[in-house]
Amino acid sequence: MINIKSNREIELLKIAGSIVYETHQYLKPFIKEGITTKELDQLAEDFIRSKGAIPSCKGYHGFPATLCTSVNEEVVHGIPGDRKLKNGDIISVDICACYKGYHGDSAWTYAVGEVSKEVSDLLKQTEEALYAGLAMVKPGNRIGDISNAVENVANKYHLGVVRELVGHGVGHNLHEAPDIPNYGKAGTGPLIKEGMVFAVEPMLNLGEADICMLDDGWTIETYDGSPSAHFEHTVVVTKDGYQILTGE
Numbered sequence: 001m002i003n004i005k006s007n008r009e010i011e012l013l014k015i016a017g018s019i020v021y022e023t024h025q026y027l028k029p030f031i032k033e034g035i036t037t038k039e040l041d042q043l044a045e046d047f048i049r050s051k052g053a054i055p056s057c058k059g060y061h062g063f064p065a066t067l068c069t070s071v072n073e074e075v076v077h078g079i080p081g082d083r084k085l086k087n088g089d090i091i092s093v094d095i096c097a098c099y100k101g102y103h104g105d106s107a108w109t110y111a112v113g114e115v116s117k118e119v120s121d122l123l124k125q126t127e128e129a130l131y132a133g134l135a136m137v138k139p140g141n142r143i144g145d146i147s148n149a150v151e152n153v154a155n156k157y158h159l160g161v162v163r164e165l166v167g168h169g170v171g172h173n174l175h176e177a178p179d180i181p182n183y184g185k186a187g188t189g190p191l192i193k194e195g196m197v198f199a200v201e202p203m204l205n206l207g208e209a210d211i212c213m214l215d216d217g218w219t220i221e222t223y224d225g226s227p228s229a230h231f232e233h234t235v236v237v238t239k240d241g242y243q244i245l246t247g248e
Ligand code: MF3
Pocket: 056, 057, 058, 060, 061, 063, 068, 077, 094, 095, 096, 105, 106
């Protein structure tokens, strides 16, 4: 079942989303050569708590940190640690925060210093895929319309679409129905209705689509070692479209 949120719930989801957005803005200037992913994690946790929210990922199925920090060929769910960012790296920073029981979820992939042309294109193209998917979010459309729009952008640029991980509903739980795959057929899947809240999150690889999991039980990497990008917003379905909850 896909929950339709009440106005009160949407108000809380807006606050959670804006805390996630502010955390991204707060972290951005720190995403530089030399900082460790663990240092970024501590900054994010302190910031989120200072806003009266709780890091949703910490303790989620045993995940040990506030952020998922996924560098270069890491796709998602990287665990912050002693790795120092280097010039030319990319890092997906996935932030989830919970305010009065309601979650916000947004990932963005940042370039560290100067990155190659093909990697900076990967970032632009994955962001383009996110917005193409979001453009399909309106009452009367179906979840497959979002999936298909994301896949079309990935295909246009010959990027690998990660198939095992999907976008999702967001609310009182971080992950709710429906699943939102980044590939699929237009006109299929659940009907989109006003008051639903979704996270749309393309994960696109410069190489093949295949992924594998590291021994830490969390970090997902591309199988061929190619760089991967991840962009995600949480949005609420409005009368005639959507509003981004994790943006300005
Ligand atoms: N934003 C991530 C997702 O939607 C949240 C991961 S929390 C973790 O998958 F605990 F699983 F890392």
